[in-house]
Amino acid sequence: MKAFIKYIGVITNDDKIHHVNFKEGVNVITGRSSTGKSAILEVFDYCFGSSEFIIPDGVITNNTVFYFVVLKLKEIYLILGRSKNKKDCFLASTSDNSFIENISNFNIDYFHSLDKYTLKDFRKELNKYFKIDIDDTDEDLEDRKFRNNNAKKAAPSYRNFTSFMLQHQNLIANKHALFYRFDEKEKKEQVIEQFKIFLSFVDSEYFPLKQRLAELNRELRQLEFTKESTQKYINENKEKLKFLLEEFELITNKRLFKKNIDSILLSPNESLEYLDNFISSKENIISNPLGEII
Numbered sequence: 001m002k003a004f005i006k007y008i009g010v011i012t013n014d015d016k017i018h019h020v021n022f023k024e025g026v027n028v029i030t031g032r033s034s035t036g037k038s039a040i041l042e043v044f045d046y047c048f049g050s051s052e053f054i055i056p057d058g059v060i061t062n063n064t065v066f067y068f069v070v071l072k073l074k075e076i077y078l079i080l081g082r083s084k085n086k087k088d089c090f091l092a093s094t095s096d097n098s099f100i101e102n103i104s105n106f107n108i109d110y111f112h113s114l115d116k117y118t119l120k121d122f123r124k125e126l127n128k129y130f131k132i133d134i135d136d137t138d139e140d141l142e143d144r145k146f147r148n149n150n151a152k153k154a155a156p157s158y159r160n161f162t163s164f165m166l167q168h169q170n171l172i173a174n175k176h177a178l179f180y181r182f183d184e185k186e187k188k189e190q191v192i193e194q195f196k197i198f199l200s201f202v203d204s205e206y207f208p209l210k211q212r213l214a215e216l217n218r219e220l221r222q223l224e225f226t227k228e229s230t231q232k233y234i235n236e237n238k239e240k241l242k243f244l245l246e247e248f249e250l251i252t253n254k255r256l257f258k259k260n261i262d263s264i265l266l267s268p269n270e271s272l273e274y275l276d277n278f279i280s281s282k283e284n285i286i287s288n289p290l291g292e293i294i
Contacts, residue, residue: 003073003161006100008044011066011108019103036060043067047080049089049123049159066108070100073129080126081111089122090114093129123159130158134197134204140214156194160187238265 005027009019020029020040029037042055047069055061061084068081077100081090090111099105117125135155144150196202238261248256256278257264257271264271 003071005044005069005071006077007068007070007103007106008040008047009068009070009103009106010043010060010064011068011106011111012063013065015108017103017106019106021103044069045162047082048162049119049126051119053084053086066111068106068111070106076129078126078129079106079114081114087118089117089119091117091122091125123157127158130161132156132158132197134207136207137193137197139207139210141211142214142218153193154190156190156197160191160194161198234265238262241265 004024005022007019007021009017011017029040031037036059039055039058039060043060046053046055047067055067065084066081067084068079071078071080076093076095079090079092079094082088092114094100132155135152137153137156138144144152196206241264242261245256245261248254256275259271
């Protein structure tokens with residue numbers, strides 16, 4: 001999924017717009033400590049539908065009445081805005097580049113002219129733009145047996161996409177790290193598992209196929225187990241049959257079958273028919289020197 005952040009901005013009490021302009025590719029924000037670098041991440045997270053307002057107290061929060069983000073997603077721009085009160089959310093989309101390039105368009109009157117959403121509806125609407133229509137990410141249905149109420153895994157959400165757009169300096173400088181800060185282990189695991197979804201490596205057809213593959217692999221393992229058990233049973237009976245035939249020959253001085261053990265077992269009906277005929281004729285056992293051997 002191709003996306004990049006165009007603006008992260010705020011509108012202050014005096015209706016002035018303050019923003020950071022980004023370009024496609026890696027953007028690096030530098031500056032002295034306590035100058036608001038981390039707050040930029042928090043502003044984005046808040047406008048991106050966070051249920052918490054965690055922008056640090058200070059100059060920004062004391063003087064700001066509105067927060068906004070402009071995000072390019074494929075061929076359109078998404079304009080996201082939230083008021084300081086956490087209740088009012090605003091969302092619009094446009095493909096008009098000239099409108100986007102004029103930062104003065106994003107004043108408080110513009111946002112108040114947009115439809116207002118509750119946070120719940122805002123998230124639903126934003127999810128549509130990311131076209132995340134996968135609600136079952138289990139790759140093996142057996143895994144659900146180990147969860148409460150046979151529950152599915154958490155469905156992917158656009159909220160987890162944050163990890164692929166924002167990085168702390170200690171992560172982006174580390175070739176072994178990719179994902180943006182996580183305080184919750186469960187959320188981190190969800191984002192890692194959903195990585196292939198956000199990069200469009202897989203679609204809604206992938207998971208049913210993986211579930212079917214897991215089912216077939218279980219069936220294959222069961223067949224292999226049955227095959228091993230059956231072969232063990234055959235080998236045990238071959239040894240038993242060999243012993244009985246040797247014992248018969250030792251007692252009667254006659255070979256009951258000319259065929260080897262494998263041939264006897266390969267045509268069991270024919271061998272049983274011969275054995276029935278042989279046993280029914282007592283003279284074959286008592287008086288006939290070697291008998292008719294098959």
